Amino acid sequence: MKNSGIDYNKFKDFPKSYDYENIEKKIGKIWEENEIYKFSLDAGKNPPRKIIFSIDTPPPYVSSAHLHVGHVMSYSQAEFIVRYKRMRGFNVFYPMGFDDNGLPTERYVEKKYKVNKAKITREEFIELCLKETKIGIETYKNLWKSAGISVDYSLSYSTIDDRCRRAAQKSFIELFNKNLIQRRNDPILWCPHCRTSLAQADIAIEEKNGTLYDIEFTSSQGEGLIISTTRPELLGACVAIYANPEDKRYISLKGQEVIVPVYNKSVPVRYDESVDVDYGTGLMMVCTWGDMEDVRKWKEHKLNTAIIIDTAGRLTQPSGTYAGLNTTEAKKRIVEDLRSLSLIKGEKSVIQNVGIHDRCETPVEFIQAYQWFIKILEERDKFLRASEEMNWHPAFMKERYVEWVNNLRWDWNISRQRFYGVPFPVWYCKGCEEVILAGEKELPVDPLVSNPSVSSCPKCGGTVFEPEKDVMDTWMTSSLTPLINAGWADPERSGNKKFMNMVYPMSMRPQAQEIIRTWLFYTVVKSVYHTGQIPFKEVMISGWGLDKNGKKMSKSLGNFVEPEGIITRYSADALRYWSARANLGQDLRFNEEDTANGRRLLIKIWNSARFLITNVDNGFNPHEKDLAALGLGAVDRWVVSEFERTLKSCEDYMESFEYASALKTLTDYFYNIYCDNYLEIIKNVFWDDDEKSLVRRNKVLNVMYFISCNLLKTFAPFFPFITEELFLSFYRYFEGGESIHLSVWPEYRKELEDDNSVKIVEILLDILSASRKLRTNLNLHQNHKIDKLLIKAMNKDYAEIINGLGDDIKSAARVKRIVFSDEAYFSTANEDIYIGLT
RNA sequence: GGGCGGAUAGCUCAGUCGGUUAGAGCAUCGGCUUUACAAGCCGGGGGUCGCAGGUUCGAACCCUGCUCCGCCUACCA
Numbered sequence: 001m002k003n004s005g006i007d008y009n010k011f012k013d014f015p016k017s018y019d020y021e022n023i024e025k026k027i028g029k030i031w032e033e034n035e036i037y038k039f040s041l042d043a044g045k046n047p048p049r050k051i052i053f054s055i056d057t058p059p060p061y062v063s064s065a066h067l068h069v070g071h072v073m074s075y076s077q078a079e080f081i082v083r084y085k086r087m088r089g090f091n092v093f094y095p096m097g098f099d100d101n102g103l104p105t106e107r108y109v110e111k112k113y114k115v116n117k118a119k120i121t122r123e124e125f126i127e128l129c130l131k132e133t134k135i136g137i138e139t140y141k142n143l144w145k146s147a148g149i150s151v152d153y154s155l156s157y158s159t160i161d162d163r164c165r166r167a168a169q170k171s172f173i174e175l176f177n178k179n180l181i182q183r184r185n186d187p188i189l190w191c192p193h194c195r196t197s198l199a200q201a202d203i204a205i206e207e208k209n210g211t212l213y214d215i216e217f218t219s220s221q222g223e224g225l226i227i228s229t230t231r232p233e234l235l236g237a238c239v240a241i242y243a244n245p246e247d248k249r250y251i252s253l254k255g256q257e258v259i260v261p262v263y264n265k266s267v268p269v270r271y272d273e274s275v276d277v278d279y280g281t282g283l284m285m286v287c288t289w290g291d292m293e294d295v296r297k298w299k300e301h302k303l304n305t306a307i308i309i310d311t312a313g314r315l316t317q318p319s320g321t322y323a324g325l326n327t328t329e330a331k332k333r334i335v336e337d338l339r340s341l342s343l344i345k346g347e348k349s350v351i352q353n354v355g356i357h358d359r360c361e362t363p364v365e366f367i368q369a370y371q372w373f374i375k376i377l378e379e380r381d382k383f384l385r386a387s388e389e390m391n392w393h394p395a396f397m398k399e400r401y402v403e404w405v406n407n408l409r410w411d412w413n414i415s416r417q418r419f420y421g422v423p424f425p426v427w428y429c430k431g432c433e434e435v436i437l438a439g440e441k442e443l444p445v446d447p448l449v450s451n452p453s454v455s456s457c458p459k460c461g462g463t464v465f466e467p468e469k470d471v472m473d474t475w476m477t478s479s480l481t482p483l484i485n486a487g488w489a490d491p492e493r494s495g496n497k498k499f500m501n502m503v504y505p506m507s508m509r510p511q512a513q514e515i516i517r518t519w520l521f522y523t524v525v526k527s528v529y530h531t532g533q534i535p536f537k538e539v540m541i542s543g544w545g546l547d548k549n550g551k552k553m554s555k556s557l558g559n560f561v562e563p564e565g566i567i568t569r570y571s572a573d574a575l576r577y578w579s580a581r582a583n584l585g586q587d588l589r590f591n592e593e594d595t596a597n598g599r600r601l602l603i604k605i606w607n608s609a610r611f612l613i614t615n616v617d618n619g620f621n622p623h624e625k626d627l628a629a630l631g632l633g634a635v636d637r638w639v640v641s642e643f644e645r646t647l648k649s650c651e652d653y654m655e656s657f658e659y660a661s662a663l664k665t666l667t668d669y670f671y672n673i674y675c676d677n678y679l680e681i682i683k684n685v686f687w688d689d690d691e692k693s694l695v696r697r698n699k700v701l702n703v704m705y706f707i708s709c710n711l712l713k714t715f716a717p718f719f720p721f722i723t724e725e726l727f728l729s730f731y732r733y734f735e736g737g738e739s740i741h742l743s744v745w746p747e748y749r750k751e752l753e754d755d756n757s758v759k760i761v762e763i764l765l766d767i768l769s770a771s772r773k774l775r776t777n778l779n780l781h782q783n784h785k786i787d788k789l790l791i792k793a794m795n796k797d798y799a800e801i802i803n804g805l806g807d808d809i810k811s812a813a814r815v816k817r818i819v820f821s822d823e824a825y826f827s828t829a830n831e832d833i834y835i836g837l838t
Numbered sequence: 839g840g841g842c843g844g845a846u847a848g849c850u851c852a853g854u855c856g857g858u859u860a861g862a863g864c865a866u867c868g869g870c871u872u873u874a875c876a877a878g879c880c881g882g883g884g885g886u887c888g889c890a891g892g893u894u895c896g897a898a899c900c901c902u903g904c905u906c907c908g909c910c911u912a913c914c915a
Contacts, residue, residue: 016874016875017875017877018877205910205911205912212915227915228914228915229915230915231915242915274913274914275913275914275915276913276914276915278914279914279915280914280915283915284914284915285915286915290915291913291915292912292913293913293914293915294913294915296913297913350914352915353912394843396842396843397842399841399842399843400841400842400843400909400910400911402841403840403841403842403910403911404910404911406841407840407841407910407911407912513909513910514909514910516910517910517911543843544908544909546908548850550907550908551908552908552909581850581851581852581863582851583851583852585843586843586844586851587843587844587908587909588850588851589849589850589851591849591850591851591864593849593850593863593864593865594850594851594863594864596864596877597863597864599877600863600877600878602877603875603877603878604874604875604877604878606874606875607874607875607878608874608875609874610874610875611874611875612874613874614874615874660851660852661852661854664852664862667862667863668862675874675875676879676880679874680879683873683874686873686874687873772879772880772881773880773881773882775869775870775880775881776868776869776870776880776881776882777869777881779868779869779870780869780870781869781870781871781880782869782870782879782880783870783871783873783879784870
């Protein structure tokens with residue numbers, strides 16, 4: 001690049017301190033104004049970016065109030081890799097979505113406005129949701145921008161927008177046509193608080209303290225039978241008594257009926273191997289339905305049905321006097337009644353594992369209703385095979401996925417009896433219940449406001465249609481993010497198979513560990529079903545940000561650290577430094593000290609660059625000659641050689657997503673080799689004005705430029721702000737280009753590795769280290785110039801090397817002369833070399 | 839009950855293929871301020887690598903068992 005127009009004088013005024021607060025704001029603006037991260041299919045002439053690297057980034061859900069540094073950690077860790085890939089010449093496709101439909105948003109709005117589903121109209125509710133969605137998106141964007149997340153925000157999608165609704169509905173129709181979706185009247189998981197059905201993935205397990213009651217039933221022959229249960233309120237729903245077929249105590253009950261207390265109804269005795277002989281009395285009551293096991297027995301043994309709980313979790317008429325009570329109240333009442341009948345024969349405290357709805361923590365019940373299911377149980381193998389085709393980082397995270405798939409119990413129920421979600425593109429014929437689907441061109445459609453395109457039922461000719469009122473599970477949409485990003489359901493892209501093939505399967509899916517069973521799994525399901533392909537090639541799973549005591553940060557615990565304050569006090573780059581300290585997939589405690597360390601590193605980077613910038617001479621041109629052609633001294637070759645090794649190792653780490661080790665390698669080099677040794681050894685050349693120093697100065701400047709510029713580039717994925725600022729205010733004049741983040745990653749040049757220089761400089765470093773120790777022992781200032789450095793070298797080769805390094809040793813040890821002398825008494829790390837100072 | 843991860847210096851964490859005396863940062867202690875940086879530099883001290891066995895010439899690392907912490911999962915009602 002031509003550099004005759006450079007104003008070298010302004011380099012002399014380079015700011016002494018790094019004003020991160022203002023500079024980060026300024027750089028953020030520059031990126032935005034110049035659209036540095038904008039995706040374009042034909043992006044980049046220099047360098048040409050032919051291969052697309054596409055990222056399926058998590059769309060955060062609307063409630064932005066819960067954001068903490070752990071989120072920044074997760075997004076940053078993925079972003080280190082993205083920035084690295086961008087500098088490696090990939091055309092980065094990095095869209096950001098916002099997950100703002102479905103129950104999470106509804107829950108958030110319910111809490112914030114203290115409303116509930118029963119007391120608000122659908123329209124009012126949706127309006128509030130849309131309002132909060134907008135606020136949430138803005139808050140998120142601002143935070144991600146201030147954290148330096150280099151997404152192309154013009155590619156944003158929101159899971160409630162037309163595009164996403166179209167995709168979700170298209171997915172439904174396609175799966176329906178492939179016979180992978182069906183509507184069934186099944187017992188399902190139900191949240192009495194949200195009054196909606198749920199899928200297995202929406203359930204969390206919570207340990208609760210409960211009571212195990214021993215209740216006396218009566219056999220048809222009048223014999224008392226003790227049965228232990230934690231749910232006496234379900235007595236009215238009891239449809240059978242079970243024993244283990246091996247249990248001799250109860251063989252005689254075979255064929256008998258048992259009288260359920262309070263209700264005085266007869267239920268049959270059945271046998272099943274799943275009954276634990278040693279639990280309680282070995283007798284078990286089975287209800288409609290207390291848990292999944294009840295459901296299984298009900299199905300397999302075709303038991304009677306006695307439903308006594310309604311959609312609000314209240315007992316119904318068949319429960320008799322308990323009708324209208326919720327389960328907790330009913331339990332209390334029925335226990336009182338049993339007690340007065342002397343039928344409670346014992347009780348003890350137990351810890352139960354109760355399934356709760358993960359959004360509202362209400363214990364789930366089982367009810368029966370027509371629901372839409374996506375078949376997943378019979379296709380497990382496909383989903384397991386898909387996991388083999390993806391590269392998992394870290395590898396052990398795959399196990400969690402495999403475990404989940406192996407433990408699936410239910411097909412995926414996608415029906416939700418809620419308001420704010422994507423509607424099913426479905427009507428039912430009133431005459432024959434035939435399912436009428438919307439046409440693909442009509443999408444997105446809301447059957448509550450539109451009519452089907454057919455005027456009569458193709459099956460029975462009926463002309464009256466009922467719209468499906470339920471909405472789809474929010475994961476029905478977010479499971480499509482790779483396809484949404486690829487324009488799979490976009491009419492304007494429909495002719496452009498080429499684009500889809502370029503970005504899909506996505507190159508990388510970064511995400512947090514807790515949504516492996518939901519987002520990751522469901523995305524695999526959809527991809528396999530729709531395209532027969534895996535959705536992405538690389539899976540990158542981050543750990544959690546923990547608080548100081550090792551607890552997961554969460555709003556409810558009140559232990560979360562807000563990123564904004566940290567960014568203000570320490571800078572976004574410093575927060576990213578903390579994020580880079582955890583190995584991928586490992587949880588990391590948040591420690592303000594670490595961000596302070598990050599800030600120290602940034603300041604050091606600033607100052608070391610400043611040392612170069614303020615010392616370049618007018619007309620300085622680092623590209624005049626190749627480094628190798630400058631006739632460098634041993635120390636220069638050493639620092640370059642070590643850099644090349646560092647670069648190689650950094651690259652290898654980044655390629656395997658081990659950003660933490662990459663950064664560690666870089667900072668070790670930067671501190672120990674470049675700053676503390678190289679700069680300390682050579683800095684004399686800027687103080688002395690003798691002929692020798694002047695000649696040396698030019699070489700040193702070239703070396704400093706080479707190292708610091710390349711090091712800056714390798715730091716850029718981690719610290720995008722400070723590296724950009726330094727690039728724009730200095731290096732750009734020699735490198736060209738408009739952003740360090742669009743510049744080319746340094747080329748590893750093996751020919752610059754120089755083992756000989758490393759060996760030679762090791763001797764210098766041994767002497768330097770010993771002289772520093774000696775100065776400390778003598779209470780001498782490290783820079784205080786001393787007259788003589790005494791050296792005793794008990795090996796001829798060493799003496800020769802030391803002679804050759806004379807100027808550098810004098811410079812490094814801050815001495816005027818080197819004298820070989822047997823009076824050198826102070827040992828160095830090299831047992832054949834001793835030194836002394838006089 | 840099953841699965842996964844973790845336990846290394848006072849604290850937060852590295853530790854690659856099993857290989858010299860187990861590392862870093864912070865903290866701590868001592869020293870040093872005109873000459874990139876005191877938000878700095880130089881130096882020191884600090885470890886039974888969770889416990890117990892085993893394999894090996896050699897183990898923080900591999901094997902077995904156990905303890906504690908975290909997460910996921912499960913039908914002891």
